[in-house]
Amino acid sequence: xxxxxxxxxxxxxxxxxxxxxxxxxxxxxxxxxxxxxxxxxxxxxxxxxxxxxxxxxxxxxxxxxxxxxxxxxxxxxxxxxxxxxxxxxxxxxxxxxxxxxxxxxxxxxxxxxxxxxxxxxxxxxxxxxxxxxxxxxxxxxxxxxxxxxxxxxxxxxxxxxxxxxxxxxxxxxxxxxxxxxxxxxxxxxxxxxxxxxxxxxxxxxxxxxxxxxxxxxxxxxxxxxxxxxxxxxxxxxxxxxxxxxxxxxxxxxxxxxxxxxxxxxxxxxxxxxxxxxxxxxxxxxxxxxxxxxxxxxxxxxxxxxxxxxxxxxxxxxxxxxxxxxxxxxxxxxxxxxxxxxxxxxxxxxxxxxxx
Amino acid sequence: xxxxxxxxxxxxxxxxxxxxxxxxxxxxxxxxxxxxxxxxxxxxxxxxxxxxxxxxxxxxxxxxxxxxxxxxxxxxxxxxxxxxxxxxxxxxxxxxxxxxxxxxxxxxxxxxxxxxxxxxxxxxxxxxxxxxxxxxxxxxxxxxxxxxxxxxxxxxxxxxxxxxxxxxxxxxxxxxxxxxxxxxxxxxxxxxxxxxxxxxxxxxxxxxxxxxxxxxxxxxxxxxxxxxxxxxxxxxxxxxxxxxxxxxxxxxxxxxxxxxxxxxxxxxxxxxxxxxxxxxxxxxxxxxxxxxxxxxxxxxxxxxxxxxxxxxxxxxxxxxxxxxxxxxxxxxxxxxxx
Numbered sequence: 001x002x003x004x005x006x007x008x009x010x011x012x013x014x015x016x017x018x019x020x021x022x023x024x025x026x027x028x029x030x031x032x033x034x035x036x037x038x039x040x041x042x043x044x045x046x047x048x049x050x051x052x053x054x055x056x057x058x059x060x061x062x063x064x065x066x067x068x069x070x071x072x073x074x075x076x077x078x079x080x081x082x083x084x085x086x087x088x089x090x091x092x093x094x095x096x097x098x099x100x101x102x103x104x105x106x107x108x109x110x111x112x113x114x115x116x117x118x119x120x121x122x123x124x125x126x127x128x129x130x131x132x133x134x135x136x137x138x139x140x141x142x143x144x145x146x147x148x149x150x151x152x153x154x155x156x157x158x159x160x161x162x163x164x165x166x167x168x169x170x171x172x173x174x175x176x177x178x179x180x181x182x183x184x185x186x187x188x189x190x191x192x193x194x195x196x197x198x199x200x201x202x203x204x205x206x207x208x209x210x211x212x213x214x215x216x217x218x219x220x221x222x223x224x225x226x227x228x229x230x231x232x233x234x235x236x237x238x239x240x241x242x243x244x245x246x247x248x249x250x251x252x253x254x255x256x257x258x259x260x261x262x263x264x265x266x267x268x269x270x271x272x273x274x275x276x277x278x279x280x281x282x283x284x285x286x287x288x289x290x291x292x293x294x295x296x297x298x299x300x301x302x303x304x305x306x307x308x309x310x311x312x313x314x315x316x317x318x319x320x321x322x323x324x325x326x327x328x329x330x331x332x333x334x335x336x337x338x339x340x341x342x343x344x345x346x347x348x349x350x351x352x353x354x355x
Numbered sequence: 356x357x358x359x360x361x362x363x364x365x366x367x368x369x370x371x372x373x374x375x376x377x378x379x380x381x382x383x384x385x386x387x388x389x390x391x392x393x394x395x396x397x398x399x400x401x402x403x404x405x406x407x408x409x410x411x412x413x414x415x416x417x418x419x420x421x422x423x424x425x426x427x428x429x430x431x432x433x434x435x436x437x438x439x440x441x442x443x444x445x446x447x448x449x450x451x452x453x454x455x456x457x458x459x460x461x462x463x464x465x466x467x468x469x470x471x472x473x474x475x476x477x478x479x480x481x482x483x484x485x486x487x488x489x490x491x492x493x494x495x496x497x498x499x500x501x502x503x504x505x506x507x508x509x510x511x512x513x514x515x516x517x518x519x520x521x522x523x524x525x526x527x528x529x530x531x532x533x534x535x536x537x538x539x540x541x542x543x544x545x546x547x548x549x550x551x552x553x554x555x556x557x558x559x560x561x562x563x564x565x566x567x568x569x570x571x572x573x574x575x576x577x578x579x580x581x582x583x584x585x586x587x588x589x590x591x592x593x594x595x596x597x598x599x600x601x602x603x604x605x606x607x608x609x610x611x612x613x614x615x616x617x618x619x620x621x622x623x624x625x626x627x628x629x630x631x632x633x634x635x636x637x638x639x640x641x642x643x644x645x646x647x648x649x650x651x652x653x654x655x656x657x658x659x660x661x662x663x664x665x666x667x668x669x670x671x672x673x674x675x676x677x678x679x680x681x682x683x684x685x686x687x688x689x690x691x692x693x
Contacts, residue, residue: 339517
């Protein structure tokens with residue numbers, strides 16, 4: 001690591017305030033808190049818009065009542081069957097992806113890292129394709145996607161020979177597994193009947209169409225279960241960013257932290273994939289945005305989760321209401337948006353001469 | 356790095372031996388490609404058919420295999436050489452011709468053409484895919500190389516951006532128009548089947564230009580392998596080598612992709628084989644990759660034709676499933692600080 005890049009602090013500066021929860025201590029910067037609050041407000045705004053816009057929209061004044069279960073007729077139907085589950089899944093999957101990407105990028109020290117890079121999304125696609133082609137109707141497609149994602153991770157894990165500790169090996173093995181999975185998916189899509197292939201193709205891009213409350217329950221359960229682990233990991237992970245040797249010297253066991261963080265990151269991504277299909281770029285961009293907003297070192301977990309949720313809800317809103325997005329899977333929108341954002345990031349950093 | 360530290364020093368005897376073996380392997384692969392298929396033939400029958408002495412049926416069978424064999428030779432050579440150039444220029448063993456967005460560009464052009472004009476023949480697709488692939492590759496290069504200090508990270512990221520945006524466009528068009536989706540899903544697998552001589556001929560000038568440019572820069576790549584500073588110190592023009600190498604790689608990859616669709620892994624895996632067999636001298640690597648690429652692609656195509664008879668696996672599926680395990684094996688041998 002370049003010593004010039006290490007954050008240098010004037011000695012007189014006050015230490016940031018620390019949040020203590022039993023054995024866990026987290027530094028909390030005022031700027032991070034401010035941005036967390038702003039992002040949370042934006043998420044709430046996007047959520048209200050999701051429920052309120054369009055022909056079947058619930059009027060904003062009625063939303064608290066409807067959410068509390070006092071809705072009538074159309075309102076209740078729209079909330080319970082159409083938009084409520086969709087919104088809940090978008091929020092949960094977005095938060096899961098944001099957390100997943102933040103953990104992965106932090107421990108691999110690679111700003112382009114996310115579980116997608118090591119073949120999770122491609123494996124999920126291949127699993128979905130396999131189930132749709134070989135066992136049509138007997139096994140739900142999301143289950144196939146989940147199995148595919150885990151199989152891909154298992155192959156990556158075995159192929160590296162050293163588990164999940166070495167980021168370089170992880171990413172190369174991921175490229176190989178992703179290519180294989182993608183070839184299989186393309187093959188299945190090319191031999192299937194056209195209509196089936198179209199449905200499968202939409203799912204593989206990541207879609208929030210026709211979600212139910214069960215989907216929302218799955219992803220929210222995963223996110224809630226991850227919270228204690230995240231609290232436990234956030235300290236060691238932040239130390240890890242300073243380099244393996246320093247982390248080991250401080251007693252943070254760099255290898256073990258990385259393995260745990262990657263496993264947790266993969267599980268969170270898999271939960272999102274199971275309910276929404278492989279959605280591109282949210283896991284990649286959310287931590288990047290969070291890092292720039294907060295200006296703080298470390299994985300910025302809370303802010304990344306909020307930004308992830310905001311991105312996915314906003315993208316879904318766009319897909320539902322923009323004339324060009326109509327009926328398309330939300331994953332295509334995040335892919336385009338993510339690509340443009342990545343391009344903007346590059347140009348900006350070139351101007352500054354950082355990259 | 357082996358004990359030799361100066362890559363420029365060629366060993367003619369070994370180079371000749373390796374090239375001879377590569378040539379023999381290619382000849383064997385060509386023969387295999389003519390012999391194997393849905394209706395197996397013997398080498399003798401193939402000879403008779405080519406010499407004009409076989410029955411009409413056998414002659415037809417063998418002749419039907421000639422265009423795809425020629426296609427395999429051209430596409431395999433182009434992809435392998437493109438990969439060798441990309442890895443040489445970027446000095447990154449994971450560089451791949453698709454890195455600059457060539458595949459996504461070709462796909463976007465094919466989808467646009469189908470959307471505007473309706474389903475077209477493979478031969479007509481080429482005239483869309485070729486400019487699309489070239490434009491995407493050059494756009495990524497133009498964006499990624501601004502500033503000109505040779506930042507390869509920029510280039511790779513620019514390629515990723517171009518690919519992401521174009522892929523989103525392709526998916527959006529394909530999913531909203533069923534008839535476009537229908538032809539796109541066949542194209543995207545990558546296959547040598549159904550490509551006549553007209554397809555080969557239409558991409559041949561582009562590929563030939565790429566090969567010629569590659570032959571011009573291969574000496575410069577040796578200097579580049581020493582590292583930027585050492586290369587400049589030896590008096591090499593690194594900017595010219597990099598630019599010409601990347602342009603040649605784009606031409607080659609665009610030509611192959613336009614003709615055969617995106618074929619995975621040939622461009623990534625062949626340079627590794629070439630380096631292991633022919634050494635680090637690019638003046639040996641370039642000609643050798645022109646032999647190894649076609650050999651591998653033809654063998655993959657033969658596998659695809661024979662393992663699931665009577666149907667066929669497209670060659671793009673076979674190369675991915677053969678190439679990935681190779682990559683996974685390479686991963687285990689990667690050195691990394693513990």
